[in-house]
Amino acid sequence: MDKTGLVWFRNDLRIEDQKSLFKASQKYNSIIGVFCFDSNWFKETEYGFKKTEKFRAQFLIESVQELKNNLSKLNIPLFVYLEHPVKAIPKLCELHNCVEIFYQKEWTQEESDTELHLINKLPNVTFTSHYDQxxxxxxxxxxxxxxxxxxxxxxxxxxxxxxxVNPCTSIDAFYTQTPIINPTKIPSLIDLGLDSFEVHSHSAFPFQGGxxxxxxxxxxxxxxxxxxxxxxxxxxxxxxxxxxxxxxxxxxxxxxxxxxxxxxxxxxxxxxxxxxxxxxxxxxxxxxxxxxxxxxxxxxxxxKLGGIKSRDYEWKNNAKYIKAWMEGNTGKYFVDANMRELHETGWMSNRGRQNVASFFAKDWKLDWRIGAAYFESMLIDYDVHSNYGNWMYVSGVGNDPRDRKFNVELQAERYDPKNKFQQTWLQKTLF
Ligand SMILES: Cc1cc2nc3c(=O)[nH]c(=O)nc-3n(C[C@H](O)[C@H](O)[C@H](O)COP(=O)(O)OP(=O)(O)OC[C@H]3O[C@@H](n4cnc5c(N)ncnc54)[C@H](O)[C@@H]3O)c2cc1C
Incomplete structure (x- = not known):
């Protein structure tokens, strides 16, 4: 059997300007891809909500589907598992004689732990990683x-x-691999333990993944x-x-x-x-x-609670307030409209995010990490660095030299002067 290069897809679900794929294509005539839906992503957190909710999961499913279709045009099969990479990848390597794994470098704790476990489990496989984000x-x-x-x-x-900024890379359809049987299937929302849903008619993000x-x-x-x-x-x-x-x-x-x-x-x-x-x-x-x-x-x-500044503020952990914020029941209309939009669609504008985060951390002085975890659960576009970085920034434990607090009423007057946004997400009788 030919030696095979394995491309392990993580947060790099594309074929254009994709370093792992590009590097693998320069070295191997036989390439396969893998993506793992880790069931830990869909479990409930210590805060009582799922780590990943349906909106982001759906977008991920669509992105993996398009990746699979695009790879198949290059004659590269994408194996998809609802299993942790440390379990799925060694079996795949053995079955297809994979001698080298190409992947995007991640550095946050959970991703690094996974990488390390995998390296320990596969001592005879070469691991080639690079920053590609x-x-x-x-x-x-x-x-x-x-x-x-x-x-x-x-x-x-x-x-x-x-x-x-470096130029983009591209690979052509050139593979003449003998077809590889790929019995794996992309899981559905139900398989991931999540509810199916219809896109809300007022969603500002009615788009699909891929x-x-x-x-x-x-x-x-x-x-x-x-x-x-x-x-x-x-x-x-x-x-x-x-x-x-x-x-x-x-x-x-x-x-x-x-x-x-x-x-x-x-x-x-x-x-x-x-x-x-x-x-x-x-x-x-x-x-x-x-x-x-x-x-x-x-x-x-x-x-960490003190963030990168190791700030020693007093944070509260009041379950009633946290719930009111999450459900859009704080009594501050601009905050509530934004939180309801997030709950119904998985989306919130940048202006909205700054205001609801500032309100959570600076007005109500609630542990900012809980707000960040809720965003992680709900946002379609959740990105660990942007999310925790922005939350720290707004909460005063990051790098905002001005350490601002948003006045949510003034912000509403300025950015929603006719209450159109608030009326869209709150009951009209409020106004
Ligand atoms: C509390 C809080 C949490 C956030 N969490 C996330 C998150 O999990 N994922 C995420 O991608 N963004 C996050 N942001 C940043 C920003 O709100 C979104 O990137 C932006 O609203 C996405 O909309 P857009 O693509 O239309 O952005 P545009 O305004 O069109 O900007 C273009 C791109 O620039 C980048 N960008 C813009 N603003 C920021 C910013 N403040 N920080 C980092 N990148 C930025 C994004 O990649 C964005 O797609 C957060 C902001 C706040 C205040």
Whole structure:
């Protein structure tokens, strides 16, 4: 049997600009892929809700389905298991004579533990990992991790001045493997122990997961509607699909790379227009990189109560208040409308997230990690670095030099002056 390269897909569910796939294709004539739905992702947390709720699970299922279809066009089978990688991957390696595993490097605790267990279980297999989720890749940074600036503006200035965004990679359909039998099936929501649902008619994120869907969104947001050219003016919106790019969910699952978006913006700037809006979308992608670097630098401190600043604030743990916040029953209409939107759709705007998080941590002084865990459960676009990084930032245990507190009433007046958003998610009689 030919020696086979195994691509272990994690948060990089795409075939374009996919380093693992690209590297495997340069070395092996026989490649197979694997994705594992780990049942731990769908268990109940200590806080009484699931670690991953139905919205994100559905998006993940769709993303894996499209990945499988796209890989099959390259003649690469994707084996999908509802099993922990440490159990599923060794069996697969033995069956298909896999001698090398290619995968995206993750550094947070659960992912690193899995990787380490797997390495210990497969001493004769080569493990080849690399960072594949950044805009500016770690090997380009002009300073070591310990000297990486803590404040966003300084970080941004350094990467913009000293780093370049690498070009994207692509592989062609070239495989002539003898067909490999793949009896595995992608699990359904029910298999994962979750309820099925209909997309809410007011959802600002009615999209599906997958690489082709990400491309379609980019096509529509950039080239068809030209919304990119007004992004800076609309990005604080609350209603509808087009006030912001909505790329986050595809980015979180790696259905599209940040580099691919960057290069498409550059193309748009050349062919259509270059203005403060086109720049601002790149600026936001740098925020995404920033939180990834903060987590890379501070590792598990991003999950600690005192955050990366080791702040010694007094936090409350009042179950009644936490429940009221989660259910959108705080009595603050702007907070409640946002929380109900999250509950009904798995989506909330950036403006909404800042306000509800600030209210939770700074007004009610509740343990910010519980709010972050609830976001982790509910958000379609949950990304460990962006979520915990932003929560720390808003809660005063991260890197906000101004340590702001949002006045939710003033914010509502400013961003929802006619109460349209609040009316959409709350009963009309409230107004
Ligand atoms: C408390 C809190 C929790 C958050 N949790 C997450 C999360 O789990 N996953 C997530 O992707 N984003 C998170 N964000 C950041 C931000 O709210 C979302 O990235 C953004 O709302 C997604 O919508 P969009 O794709 O339309 O963004 P756009 O406004 O179109 O921005 C384009 C891209 O830039 C990146 N980006 C924009 N703002 C931020 C930011 N503040 N931090 C990091 N990246 C950013 C995202 O990748 C986004 O897709 C959180 C923000 C807050 C305040």
């Amino acid at each position: 950044f805009l500016f890749e770690p090997n380009q940074l002009p300073v070591g991790m310990e000297s990486l600036p803590e404040v966003f503006t300084e970080f941004r200035k350094i990467v913009q001045k000293k780093c370049k 690489e082709n869907q990400a491309q379609k969104r980019m096509q529509s947001y950039f080239w068809e509607s030209n919304k990119l050219s007004v992004y800076k003016k609309t990005r604080n919106g609350l209603l509808g699909t087009n006030y912001s790019s909505k790329f986050s969910s595809w980015l979180a699952n790696g259905c599209i790379s940040a580099k691919a978006i960057y290069h498409e913006i550059k193309k748009y700037e050349k062919e259509v227009t270059k203005n403060d809006s086109t720049y601002w979308l790149i600026f936001e992608l740098i925020w995404r990189d920033y939180f990834k670097y903060i987590s890379l630098k501070h590792q598990n401190n991003i999950f």
